[in-house]
Amino acid sequence: MSNERQDVVLGHAHEADGIEEYDNKLPTWWVGLFFGCVVWAGAYLAWFHFVADTSQAKMYQEEVAAAALAWPAPTADQALAAAATPEAIEEGRKIYMANCVACHGPAMKGGIGPDLTDATWIHGGGLADVQKTISEGVPAKGMLSWGPILGPQKVAQVAAFVHSSGGGM
Ligand code: HEC
Structure with missing residues (x-):
């Protein structure tokens, strides 16, 4: 150029x-x-x-x-199942032994409260259902509201234990 x-x-x-x-x-x-x-x-x-x-x-x-x-997004059951690790279930077993045996029995076969190992559920056997029943209780029937007593983490752990013990859906 x-x-x-x-x-x-x-x-x-x-x-x-x-x-x-x-x-x-x-x-x-x-x-x-x-x-x-x-x-x-x-x-x-x-x-x-x-x-x-x-x-x-x-x-x-x-x-x-x-x-x-x-x-x-995971369903409530899937989200809870992910948190139900073997450690959480073991913690849940201890919480169960300390708080729940009196009514549900040491083998969870029931007594004052219903059997938790069979497939019959009054309030639903999904993990989220079990957690909700434990947390809110059924005060009219003698099942305490454990949410305020144990707190959310322990409720989740004991729910994981109950759900893992046979009757969970
Ligand atoms: C004072 C007695 C008592 C204690 C202690 C107790 N429960 Fe219960 N529980 C009951 C009764 C009674 C029912 C049945 C409620 C109904 O008929 O609706 C029940 C129901 C349940 C259910 C629902 C069962 C279903 O078929 O839907 C679950 C789950 C459960 N209890 C878990 C627990 C856990 C976990 C603990 C310990 C943290 C606990 N319970 C402590 C009396 C008790």
């Missing part, structure tokens, strides 16, 4: 450590690219916001919705 002003030093204050500034004409391809980008940006902006009516918030919500379909 012919350029008669090639390598003309600007000669003003823009000098640092012996480096001076040229005032060369920019190559046509560069200028073309620059203005091309400006035009493209305007067109893209119009397309993104108005023609295609796209937004990142909308894309995000679509991705979250797709993920919810791909990975459904």
Whole structure:
């Protein structure tokens, strides 16, 4: 490309450590690219916001919705089962022996309270059901509300123990 002003030093204050500034004409391809980008940006902006009516918030919500379909949230039973580790069940056994034997018997075969090892459940045999019965109790029938007494962690542990002991569904 012919350029008669090639390598003309600007000669003003823009000098640092012996480096001076040229005032060369920019190559046509560069200028073309620059203005091309400006035009493209305007067109893209119009397309993104108005023609295609796209937004990142909308894309995000679509991705979250797709993920919810791909990975459904665990049910209450699944979430509780994940926490029912052998350690939690062993802790639950100790809590049972200390608090529940008087009414449900040392082998959980029942007494004042019902058998907890058979498949017959008054209040449901799912892990979440058992946990709810223990936590809230059935005061009218003589089963205490253990939630306030034991606290949520111990209730979960003893529920895991009861559920793991045969009759759980
Ligand atoms: C004072 C006696 C008593 C004690 C102590 C007791 N329970 Fe009960 N429990 C009962 C009675 C009575 C019922 C039956 C309630 C009904 O008929 O609705 C029952 C019901 C239950 C049920 C529901 C059974 C079903 O068929 O749905 C579970 C689970 C249970 N108890 C767990 C426990 C655990 C765990 C403990 C110890 C933390 C405990 N209970 C301590 C008397 C007791």
